[in-house]
Amino acid sequence: MKILITGANRGIGASLVTLASEQGHEIIALGRDLTALKQQYANNPKVSCDQLDVCDTAQWRKVIERHTPFDVLINVAGVLFSGVTGELKVEEVSAMLDVNVKGTIFGTNAAAASMKQQESGHIINIGSTAALFPTPGTPVYAASKFAVRGFSLAAAGDLKPYGISVSLMNPCAVKTDMLEQQRGDKNAALTFSGKRALTSEEVAQAILGPVLHHKPLEYFLPKSDGWLGKLSNVWPRLFLQLAKKARTQGEKNFHSDKF
Structure with missing residues (x-):
């Protein structure tokens, strides 16, 4: 398969590039810093690199045109900043909405336009x-x-009639630079309140295993978080009542080697 991966220079994206190339896939590694990408994957013949700011629709269009046809797009790029309501920084709010939301939407939209022509494809959003x-x-x-x-x-739902699948991969906390930047930050204590953090390799294995092969609508890792999360959606007040205790546990876990 030919797979496009955003956020390919570190974390989940880098683990996906490494594992997918080991599995024999043709990989297009995408990121803002093309020089760094090329240096990182210089010795991997299965990987080609291209520059992409996921917030730039013109760049998305050019990347898709250069690499069409392709089988899979994995939208990985994301950012996180903590902060309580009333103290939020405008630039951090904009960055999270631009990269996490608009980047995913722009990428899905651009890929779908190409995949509709071939009447097949798989988009995996993180x-x-x-x-x-x-x-x-x-x-x-x-x-x-x-x-x-x-x-x-x-x-x-939009893309199913065209033979295109969309899967949403939902991991809990993952041992990446993004998690590390939250360590010790009391605002982010809930991120550390679980039993342990996943490794980026575990997430990559799930994406390139059951998600890629079975094309589920959504996939939670661990699966129990999916059920608990949906329950909290039904009774959000109950979840918020339990959040204080979870936050205390999260602060204790700041120094745990499980995170």
Whole structure:
């Protein structure tokens, strides 16, 4: 398969590039810093690199034109800034909505236009369990992932008649630079309240395993978070009542080697 991967220079994106190339796929690694990408994957013959700012629709159009036809797009690029309501920074709000929401929408839209012509394709968007759990301390990130979930599910309905699948991958906390920047930040304590963080390799294995092969509408890792998250959507007040205890546990986990 020919797979396009955004956010390919680190974290989940980098793990996806490595694993997908090991599986024999042809990879187009996408990121803002083309020089760094080329250096990172210089010794991997299965990987080609291209420059992309996911917030730029013109760049999306050019990337899609250069690499059509392709089989799969995986929208990984994302950013996170903590902050409580009333103290939010405008530039951080804009960055999360631009990269997490608009970047996913622009990428899905551009890929779909190409895939409609070939009447096949698979778009995998990276959401989060934050798409179900309201998370005080990171409200805008939660809002961005709620938006990604709503868009992805609706887009799946739009594109199914054309033979195009859309899957939403929702991991819990993942050991990446994004998680590390939250360590010790009391606003982000809920991120650390689970049993452990996933590795980026675990997420990549799930994406390139059951998600790629079975094309589910959405996939949660761990699966139990999907059920708990949907339950919290039904009774959000109950979840918010339990959040104080979870936050305390999260602060204890700042120094845990499980995160």
